Amino acid sequence: MENILKEAGDKSLDQEFCQKIADSFSSSANRAGKAPLTWEQVRNWFRDKQKELIAGVTSSPAALQLCVDLSDAAISGIAPESVPSPKGDQVNDISELAFEARSFKDxxxxxxxxxxxxxxxxxxxxxxxxxxxxxxxxxxxxxxxxTELRERSIPLEPSECHRVQNSDLVLCFRDGLHQAIYYDAHIIEVERKPHDDNYCSCIFTVRYDHDAFEENVDIGRLCCRPTQEGHQQPPLLANGKQTESGDSLCITAQSLWG
Structure with missing residues (x-):
């Protein structure tokens, strides 16, 4: 059955396909005298097995090469090297790159x-x-x-407010009822005011990506993405959209897991 599942893929949940499998097994000699299988029983078996495969940890020690795309487009890639999978709860510190991850809880x-x-x-x-x-x-x-892991965002200084442009993706500090945490947000308006390098009086209107809530914040609550860091002013296209960086930095699994 496992081999059939691997070969059939998504087709394994199709009613006609499951009925053929049920008929085949029901007519086999080792099921003589037993109640025939139904297509629903076969489909449920395939569905449960798929869930087990999705939840299970790969048993292959095949190595993985992770490419951290500094444009935040993706982190991907698999390399045919040989890297052992860590065992137990051994923790390896990251020495070269700092990362942030999005929690499914909030x-x-x-x-x-x-x-x-x-x-x-x-x-x-x-x-x-x-x-x-x-x-x-x-x-x-x-x-x-x-989708849930990326290079760490960078806090903005008062002298760096000119880097923040409309439609920019930022990481914004949000003070809630129970705790203060950081969420992805987009800049929808900037009210710029004259100020020195030590204090920024500009007002930034942000819209949080996860719930569309809008509020005005100051520069101290904003972090920029690494693609924005280091640019005196993010380049804009003729249509007003910010250009995307194609720079990428590749690291191997060894540098993450030792």
């Missing part, structure tokens, strides 16, 4: 203190188990390397 971004292990889902997607800075083992999470 959609907020937290600094990553360390990577514990990784797994490859049956879909081919890579997930990493991370420990958040300032949190313990009970708060460890699996995060999708492509």
């Amino acid at each position: 959609h907020a971004w937290y600094d990553v203190a360390s990577f514990l292990t990784y797994r490859v889902l049956s879909t081919g997607e890579l997930e990493a188990r991370v420990r958040f800075a300032g949190y313990g083992k009970a708060d460890d999470e699996w995060v999708n390397v492509k």
Whole structure:
């Protein structure tokens, strides 16, 4: 059945396909005298097995090369090297790059203190188990390397407000009822005011990506993405859209997991 699942893929949940499998098994000699299988039983077996495969950690020690796209477009790639998967809860500190990961619990971004292990889902997607800075083992999470992990955002200084432009993606500090955390947001308006390099009086209107809430914030609550850091002014196209950086930095699994 496992081989049939691998060969059939998504087709394994199709009613006609499941009926053929049910008929084939029901007519086999070792099921003589037993109630025939139904196509629903076959489909449920395939569905449960798919869930097990998705949730399970890959048993192959195949290596993974992670490419951190500084334009935030993706983190991807698999390299045919030989890298052993870490075992247990051994924690390896990141020495070369700093990362942040988005928690599935509240959609907020937290600094990553360390990577514990990784797994490859049956879909081919890579997930990493991370420990958040300032949190313990009970708060460890699996995060999708492509969509929930990225290079750490950079706090903005008062003298750097000119870098922030309309439609920019920023990481914004949000003071909630229970805790203060950071969320992705987009700049929708900037009210610029004259000031010196030590204090910024500009007002930035942001819209949070996860709930569309809008509020006015100061520069002290904003962090920029690494693609914006170092640019005196982000280049704009004729249509007003910000250009995307194609720079990328590739690191191997060894540098993340040792």
